[in-house]
Amino acid sequence: MGHGTRGWDKDISNAIIGLKVRQCPYTLFGIPSGFPPLDAARDVLSASLGVLHGGNPLLAHFATSKLPYFNIYFGNFDGRGLSSNYYAKSCPNVATIVGSVVTDKQIRSPTTAAGTLRLFFHDCLVSGCDASVLISSTPFNRAERDADINLSLPGDAFDVVVRAKTAVELQCPGVVSCADILALAARDLVVMAGGPFYQLQLGRRDGVHSSVSSVEPNIPKPTMPMTQLINLFASKGFSVQEMVALTGAHTIGFSHCKEFAYRVFNYSKSTSVDPTLNPRFADALKRACANYETNPTTSVFNDVMTPSKFDNVYYQNLGRGLGVLASDRGMIQDARTRGYAEMYATNQSAFFEAFGRAMEKLSVREVKVGGVGEIRRRCDAFNG
Numbered sequence: 001m002g003h004g005t006r007g008w009d010k011d012i013s014n015a016i017i018g019l020k021v022r023q024c025p026y027t028l029f030g031i032p033s034g035f036p037p038l039d040a041a042r043d044v045l046s047a048s049l050g051v052l053h054g055g056n057p058l059l060a061h062f063a064t065s066k067l068p069y070f071n072i073y074f075g076n077f078d079g080r081g082l083s084s085n086y087y088a089k090s091c092p093n094v095a096t097i098v099g100s101v102v103t104d105k106q107i108r109s110p111t112t113a114a115g116t117l118r119l120f121f122h123d124c125l126v127s128g129c130d131a132s133v134l135i136s137s138t139p140f141n142r143a144e145r146d147a148d149i150n151l152s153l154p155g156d157a158f159d160v161v162v163r164a165k166t167a168v169e170l171q172c173p174g175v176v177s178c179a180d181i182l183a184l185a186a187r188d189l190v191v192m193a194g195g196p197f198y199q200l201q202l203g204r205r206d207g208v209h210s211s212v213s214s215v216e217p218n219i220p221k222p223t224m225p226m227t228q229l230i231n232l233f234a235s236k237g238f239s240v241q242e243m244v245a246l247t248g249a250h251t252i253g254f255s256h257c258k259e260f261a262y263r264v265f266n267y268s269k270s271t272s273v274d275p276t277l278n279p280r281f282a283d284a285l286k287r288a289c290a291n292y293e294t295n296p297t298t299s300v301f302n303d304v305m306t307p308s309k310f311d312n313v314y315y316q317n318l319g320r321g322l323g324v325l326a327s328d329r330g331m332i333q334d335a336r337t338r339g340y341a342e343m344y345a346t347n348q349s350a351f352f353e354a355f356g357r358a359m360e361k362l363s364v365r366e367v368k369v370g371g372v373g374e375i376r377r378r379c380d381a382f383n384g
C-alpha cells in the first residue's frame, strides 16, 4: 500500500485527487473522476478510510472530520498530492534535463540565478506555485507579468524556464508542468550560487488564470512598514522567522535605483540621506544612481560584499548600514525580526537550514494537483 510516514492522510488525499490511484489497490474504488457533491465525497471517504484502517470506525471518523475536502478541489495548501518521484515513470530524467539547461544558462548569463529565484517567489505568492507569472499578456488579458512590480523580473529568468521546457518536451512531450520546471530551476540555481540544497516535491499543474490585478496586493514592497510585511507573510502562512530567512535571498541579485533612491536623495524634510545608511555606502549609492531617472535600468547589488554568492553576508551587511532596500534595513531594526537577522549573520548553517525549509514550504503553496489546471504546452500561454 505504500504508506508513507503520514499514513492515511497521504494515501487518501493522493487517492482522491487521482494521482496514485493505480499504485494503491485499496483506496479508490468509489471515487468518481468528476467533482462529487461534498456529502457524497464524505461517504466515499469514510468507506475508503474504513478499508484503509481495517474497518476501524473510530480512526475513520477522526480522519474524515479533519479532512479539508474543499482544499483538495480548489488547490492544495501543503503539497499533498505532490511527490518526490512524481515523474519516475513518465519523465525519469526531468531533473537532469532541467539541471543541465540551468547550468548552461547560468554560466552564460550570471544574472539568471537571482532573477529566477525572485520569479519563483512572485509566482508562488500569487495564486500558488502554478507558473501564472510566466503567462504573456494578450489583447484579451493583461497578465501578471505586466504588473509594475514584475516588470523588473529579468528576461533571463523567463528564458531559462522556456529553454528547460523545450528540452524536457523533446524527451517527454506534454508531461511536465511549467510550474515544476520553474521550481526545479530556482532550486538548482540557489545551489549553483552556493546556497543550500532542498528537496522538491513534484506534480504541480499549471494555472489557467493570470491577471495583472492579482499581483499588487500579494507581493511585498520595500517601502512597507515591518508590521505590514509581517502581516503579508503571515497571510501566506509564513512566520516572522521564515520571512527573515526567505528574504536572505537578497544575498544575490540586484535592485533598481528607483526602489531605494529616495533613501539617498530625498529622504525627509530634515535630512536628504537616510541616517541609518552607512555614510560611505550612501555616497556610493548616490553616485551609482545619479542618472537613474534618465537611465532607469541602473541597478546596484543587493549584497555589496558577495553579490553573486549565496551566503549569509546579506545579514552581516544589515548591521553595518549596508542594506539597500528599506525593508532590508527593517529586518535588523525591528525588534520582531532583529534576533533572527543577527543569528543568521553569525550562523550560516542556521540560515541555510531555515532558508531550505522555508523554500520547501514556499514551493508547495497552493499547488494545483489532480484535475485542477493543466500541463501547458508552452510556458507563456495557456493551452486554450
Ligand code: HEM
Pocket: 113, 114, 115, 117, 118, 121, 152, 153, 154, 220, 221, 222, 223, 229, 246, 247, 249, 250, 252, 253, 254, 255, 256, 257, 259, 302, 325, 327
Ligand atoms: C520583505 C520582503 C521582500 C521585499 C520587500 C522584496 C523586494 C525586492 C525588490 C524591490 C527587489 C529589487 C527588484 C529590482 O529592482 O529588480 C528585490 C530583488 C530580489 N528579491 Fe526580493 N523582496 C522581498 C523578499 C524576497 C524573497 C522572500 C525572495 C525569494 C525567496 C526574494 C528574492 C529576490 C531576489 C533573488 C532579488 C534579486 C532579483 C534580480 O537580481 O533580478 N525577495 N526584492
Ligand SMILES: [Ca+2]
Pocket: 122, 123, 124, 125, 126, 127, 128, 129, 130, 131, 132, 133, 207
Ligand atoms: Ca502563481
Ligand SMILES: [Ca+2]
Pocket: 251, 252, 303, 305, 306, 307, 308, 309, 310, 311, 312, 313, 314
Ligand atoms: Ca551574498
